[in-house]
Amino acid sequence: MRFAIPLGIFILMVGLLGYGLNLDPKKVPSPLIDKAAPTFSLAKLHAPQQQISNSDLLGQVWVLNVWASWCVACRAEHEWVTRLAQMNLAKVFGLNYKDKPDDAKNWLRQWGDPYSASLKDEDGRVGIDWGVYGVPETFIVDKKGIIRYKFIGPINQGTLNSEIVPLLRELSG
Amino acid sequence: MLRLLTLCLLLYTMPLQAVIETYEFESAQMEAEYYKLINELRCLVCQNQNLSGSNADLAKDLRKQTYEMLNQGKTPDQVVQYMVDRYGDFVLYRPRVKKGTLLLWFGPFALLVLVLWLVIRVMRKKQILVPPDADALQRAQQLLSDNQEKQ
Numbered sequence: 001m002r003f004a005i006p007l008g009i010f011i012l013m014v015g016l017l018g019y020g021l022n023l024d025p026k027k028v029p030s031p032l033i034d035k036a037a038p039t040f041s042l043a044k045l046h047a048p049q050q051q052i053s054n055s056d057l058l059g060q061v062w063v064l065n066v067w068a069s070w071c072v073a074c075r076a077e078h079e080w081v082t083r084l085a086q087m088n089l090a091k092v093f094g095l096n097y098k099d100k101p102d103d104a105k106n107w108l109r110q111w112g113d114p115y116s117a118s119l120k121d122e123d124g125r126v127g128i129d130w131g132v133y134g135v136p137e138t139f140i141v142d143k144k145g146i147i148r149y150k151f152i153g154p155i156n157q158g159t160l161n162s163e164i165v166p167l168l169r170e171l172s173g
Numbered sequence: 174m175l176r177l178l179t180l181c182l183l184l185y186t187m188p189l190q191a192v193i194e195t196y197e198f199e200s201a202q203m204e205a206e207y208y209k210l211i212n213e214l215r216c217l218v219c220q221n222q223n224l225s226g227s228n229a230d231l232a233k234d235l236r237k238q239t240y241e242m243l244n245q246g247k248t249p250d251q252v253v254q255y256m257v258d259r260y261g262d263f264v265l266y267r268p269r270v271k272k273g274t275l276l277l278w279f280g281p282f283a284l285l286v287l288v289l290w291l292v293i294r295v296m297r298k299k300q301i302l303v304p305p306d307a308d309a310l311q312r313a314q315q316l317l318s319d320n321q322e323k324q
Contacts, residue, residue, distance in 0.1 A: 025220060031261040038259075098230065124234050131259040133217035133231055 030131050030150045037141050038129035042119035045096050045104055052093070052119055054145060061171045063092040063164075064139040065115070066127065068099040069107035071135040077154030078111050081138075084160060085114035089168040090140075094118035097127045097135050140164065142171045194233070196240045206249050210239050214256055215264045223266060 032038070041053035065081050067074040085092040094115040096104045101120060108118070121127050130139065133152075140149040149167055151159060198204035208225065214235065216227035224232050224239070235256070242252045256264045268274045305313070 028217065028261055028263045031258060124231075128234060128238060128259060131261070133260065 026134065027152055028133075030147075032131055032147045033150060035147060037139075037145050037147050038126070040119070040121075040126045040129065042095075042121060042126060045094075045101060045108075045118035045120050047117075048101075048120065052117060054141075057091075057093075057141070058145050059143055061090040061143055061168060062141050063090050063168075064095055064130075064141065065092055066095040066097050066130070066132050066135050066137040066139075067118075068097045068135050069103040070099065071097075073154040074136045075111065077136055077156065078114075080155050080157060080160050082112060082114040084155075084164065085116075087165070089165065089172060091116040095121055095126065095130070095132075097121050097132060098124040138164070140167055140171070194236070199244070203243050207240060207243055210243075210249055210252055211236055213266050214239070214253070215266055217260055217264065 037054050039054055041051050044050045044052060063084065067081075081092065092115055094117070096118045098121065101122070104118065104120075108115075119126075124132075130137075136154055138149075138151040138155055139147055142148050148171065149163070151163070155164065196207070198207065211225040212223050214224045216222045216224050216229055216232040216235070218229035218231050219227050222232075224236050238255075239252055242255065243249075247255075253265070262268055262274070268277060270278055
């Protein structure tokens with residue numbers, strides 16, 4: 001009985017620290033969730049004379065996948081971005097973040113281009129507005145132009161099946 | 174010895190020079206604001222560094238953004254708000270006092286008070302803090318004066 005309180009405190013601390021250890025410090029909650037998507041107007045990578053702005057995309061659910069040719073993890077998630085685009089649940093746009101257009105085009109030629117369009121963000125301004133700090137990142141925007149989801153890091157089969165696809169189905173329905 | 178000291182000094186200055194790009198400021202006040210801001214904003218790529226200490230690409234961009242906003246006449250608070258709107262409270266090395274951060278700000282003090290209270294309680298229980306009663310005092314004085322007489 002003498003040890004009840006210290007033991008209780010000990011168990012509480014272990015629980016708390018254990019929980020803390022299992023959190024991923026790289027995953028910072030975005031303040032943009034459930035807010036209107038930051039405005040942008042960007043040229044398409046493959047057709048620089050054409051611009052896309054977020055008002056063009058109102059009324060549909062869409063995915064923004066931030067990628068760059070210099071980003072190794074983007075290569076890792078590319079297969080799953082491609083699968084996602086092939087499911088035709090929503091249009092997948094690429095935000096080509098701080099990249100050289102020629103490098104980006106080569107990359108897409110080499111690995112395949114799943115994107116409805118890739119938008120050029122050469123100086124990273126739009127990236128800052130979207131709170132991008134680690135490429136790749138994946139956002140889901142609903143029909144009203146509200147950001148509903150953000151994933152930091154490479155997506156994989158798990159995130160696709162358990163989070164992204166169910167949310168896209170729900171939002172499109 | 175002098176050579177070693179010189180070497181140490183040289184090695185010390187290197188990382189400082191490696192990071193900071195030079196900006197021209199209109200006023201000393203703006204310069205001070207700039208350095209205060211980049212010291213208090215976190216670089217999200219290398220999370221244990223502030224913007225001034227980080228050489229990450231994003232940190233460079235955000236330093237530039239900070240400089241440009243100050244140059245446009247924005248106040249430091251507006252710059253901080255701009256960063257928080259995009260990256261969340263996590264960018265602040267000095268978190269704001271609000272409902273979600275109360276525990277962070279005042280938790281340690283609460284813990285201190287709690288521990289002090291516990292310590293006092295335990296000491297009282299074990300009679301460490303209880304003042305000696307009159308009898309005991311008198312006996313102590315008696316013993317002391319006896320001792321003096323013997324000497």
